[in-house]
Structure formats: C-alpha cells, structure tokens
Amino acid sequence: MKSLEISEVVKRSGLPASTLRYYESLGLIESSGRRGLKRLFNPSVLERLDIISLSRWAGFTLDEIGDWFGRDGRVAIDKAQLVQKADEVEARATQMRALSKIIRHTSQCPEENHLECDNFRKLMKIARRHRPTKEATTKVR
Amino acid sequence: MKSLEISEVVKRSGLPASTLRYYESLGLIESSGRRGLKRLFNPSVLERLDIISLSRWAGFTLDEIGDWFGRDGRVAIDKAQLVQKADEVEARATQMRALSKIIRHTSQCPEENHLECDNFRKLMKIARRHRPTKEATTKVR
DNA sequence: GTGCCACTTAAAGCCAACTTGAGGTCAAGT
DNA sequence: ACTTGACCTCAAGTTGGCTTTAAGTGGCAC
Numbered sequence: 001m002k003s004l005e006i007s008e009v010v011k012r013s014g015l016p017a018s019t020l021r022y023y024e025s026l027g028l029i030e031s032s033g034r035r036g037l038k039r040l041f042n043p044s045v046l047e048r049l050d051i052i053s054l055s056r057w058a059g060f061t062l063d064e065i066g067d068w069f070g071r072d073g074r075v076a077i078d079k080a081q082l083v084q085k086a087d088e089v090e091a092r093a094t095q096m097r098a099l100s101k102i103i104r105h106t107s108q109c110p111e112e113n114h115l116e117c118d119n120f121r122k123l124m125k126i127a128r129r130h131r132p133t134k135e136a137t138t139k140v141r
Numbered sequence: 142m143k144s145l146e147i148s149e150v151v152k153r154s155g156l157p158a159s160t161l162r163y164y165e166s167l168g169l170i171e172s173s174g175r176r177g178l179k180r181l182f183n184p185s186v187l188e189r190l191d192i193i194s195l196s197r198w199a200g201f202t203l204d205e206i207g208d209w210f211g212r213d214g215r216v217a218i219d220k221a222q223l224v225q226k227a228d229e230v231e232a233r234a235t236q237m238r239a240l241s242k243i244i245r246h247t248s249q250c251p252e253e254n255h256l257e258c259d260n261f262r263k264l265m266k267i268a269r270r271h272r273p274t275k276e277a278t279t280k281v282r
Numbered sequence: 283g284t285g286c287c288a289c290t291t292a293a294a295g296c297c298a299a300c301t302t303g304a305g306g307t308c309a310a311g312t
Numbered sequence: 313a314c315t316t317g318a319c320c321t322c323a324a325g326t327t328g329g330c331t332t333t334a335a336g337t338g339g340c341a342c
Contacts, residue, residue, distance in 0.1 A: 006289075017289085018331055036338045037290045050265055058240045062329070082248035086241045093237035099199045100230040107223035124191055147319075158319085159301055167299095177308050178320045203299070 003032055003040035013049045020049075028052060028066050058089055098126050144173055144181035154190045161190075169193060169207050199230055239267050 006017050013020075023029045024039075029048055031039040048069070055065050102123040109117050147158050154161075164170045165180075170189055172180040189210070196206050243264040250258050 016331080019329090021290090022330060037336095038288075038339085039290085047265070054240060054243075054265070056329090058237055079248045082244055086245040086248065089237050089241040089244060093234045093241060096199055096230050096234035096237060099195060100227045100234060102195075103223055103230060104227040107220045107227065124188070124195070157301080160299090162320090163300060178306095179308085179318080180320085197299095 002043065003035075004043055004045070005035075006039050006041065009041050009045060009049075012046055013053075015049060015053070023049075023052065023062075026062055026066060028062060028069065059092065060085075098123065143184065144176075145184055145186070146176075147180050147182065150182050150186060150190075153187055154194075156190060156194070164190075164193070164203075167203055167207060169203060169210065200233065201226075239264065 004012075006020060009015075009020060010017050020029065020041075021039075024031060029041075029045050029052075032042040033040045052062075052065055056062070102120065105119055105123060109120060145153075147161060150156075150161060151158050161170065162180075165172060170182075170186050170193075173183040174181045193203075193206055197203070243261065246260055246264060250261060
C-alpha cells in the first residue's frame, strides 16, 4: 500500500495541511510513519477524513467523532449509541426541512409583517415542536 | 400591550438574560423602554426570539439573521435571497438524512470494519455528492 | 557539499457566540 | 431611612476549531 505525503492528502481531501496535523494531534487520524520529518499517510486516511468532514458538517464535535474510532483503525462505537445518534440526526433533518418551508413561505407571503401571517405562525409552531429541549446541539462549520 | 421584564422573557423564551442583552447589543432584538434601569420588552420579542433560535439551530449566523430584520420590526429580506436560503437548508436536510442512514447502517452492518462494507461506501458516496463545495456552512449550538 | 523547499514544531492568534465577574443602581418592602 | 434583590454596564474570559507565524530540518537535485 503506497504511502501518501501530506501534500497529496491535502490535494485529495481538500483539507489544509494544518487541519490534518491538527486532527492528528487530536488522534482523529494517524500518520503511518515518517520520511525524514515528513509524515506519511496510509491512503485509508482519505476515507476517514470523509467521515470526519461529513460528520462535522452534520453537527458532531471532533470530540464525539473521535470516540468512534478505536485504536485499531476500525470504527468502534456502541450500537445503541449509534442508533440514538441516527435518530438525533434524523430529527434534525426533519426540523431543517420545516425551517426550509418557513423560509420559502416567507419569501412568498403577501402579508407585510410575517409575524402576523397565520401560515407563518403555524410553521413556527411545528418547528418549535421539534426543537431540542435543552442543549443537544453542537457546532458546525 | 403589556411590557415584559427581562426575567419574564427569560422564563418564556428559555434564553438566559445575558443572551438577551447580547442580542440587543447586536440589534437583533430591541427593548421597548426602561423602568428605572430595567429593560422592558414588547411581547412580540418572543416570536422574534423563536425565529432567531430556530435559525441559529439551522446553521445561520447571528449576522445573517440580523439582516432579516428591518428597522421597523418587520421581517425584511430579499425574496431571491430567501429562496436561496430555503434551498440551502433543504439541501442540508437531505444530507442530514443521508448521514442518518449511514449511521443507522453502521450500527447494523456485520462487516467488522465499516470502511470495507460496500453499503457503507455507497452511502458515503451519496453523502459526498451533497457536500458543500467550498465553505458554505456556519456555526450552530 | 550546497542550496532549495516542502515539510516540521510549538505557541500564539482568531472568530463566533456567549458567559462571567466586579462593581454600580434603583424601586419596593419594612 | 435602609436593606434587599433584581437588574444594570463594561471588560475580560471561555470554547471549539482551526490558522498563522517564527524558526528549524532534512531529502534530493545539482
């Protein structure tokens, strides 16, 4: 299995080298060795970076994501915990769709003040029902 | 229209007073006056806070949200911009659902290493297709 | 062997979105 | 008149997720 230099991983993953080093420092990825000082990466790192990016995008913290990866390079996370996460993400997706509807409606509503539009209020109510009660959510960028 | 003290707004909105003051400092909400030093709020602030919380949750920045509210207390945002936002949010919802599926699958896949599971790879591919190309996303909490 | 240049490190800096803390104010109850 | 306690302001601190910077290193082409 060919090793990749960091520049190659940068090119293929789209992530800057600083981020890769940062992720490594957190234990989210690992380099397979060094040539001189230079890190070498196993190509499988690319798949892992995909999972990380996607999960970050969905609102998981690096901390949470880190928990998923065992020492041996396998995805190791408790089944029940995974199912719960899946539910969480799905609920979030549902709410996003509600918001999208609210926004789309807002763009077309003739009512001059949207707060006075019944349809708008109704959508808000639906969205509110799906709102996290406490502080379930995380950060994304 | 009865004015609300900040404690009342805290109770009804679920947001801490510090956040309300912070939002006011950013111009996202406004107090209708003072009794002594104490801020008084128009009850309509609650609806606005709902919109703000929901939008924050969906990934909009306070900056973006701030743009939606005109000086006169009405929601004033460009139609085309709104439609675009709705599309963005919807795309995000779609992707979230894909991720949810990936996670759920991961929880059930017999494959010991998920990276080697075809189904998993397939889902990843779908999710990747919906990934933002550049840096479209924001922060949430 | 000498220079180049892609890499390295550690530490500091940055941004959004708040929160915390210190010290001050005021209306209301006793 | 005085205490209480809910509110106030302003500045500084916090967190997550990086990026930037300064100074160093080492493989490779010449």
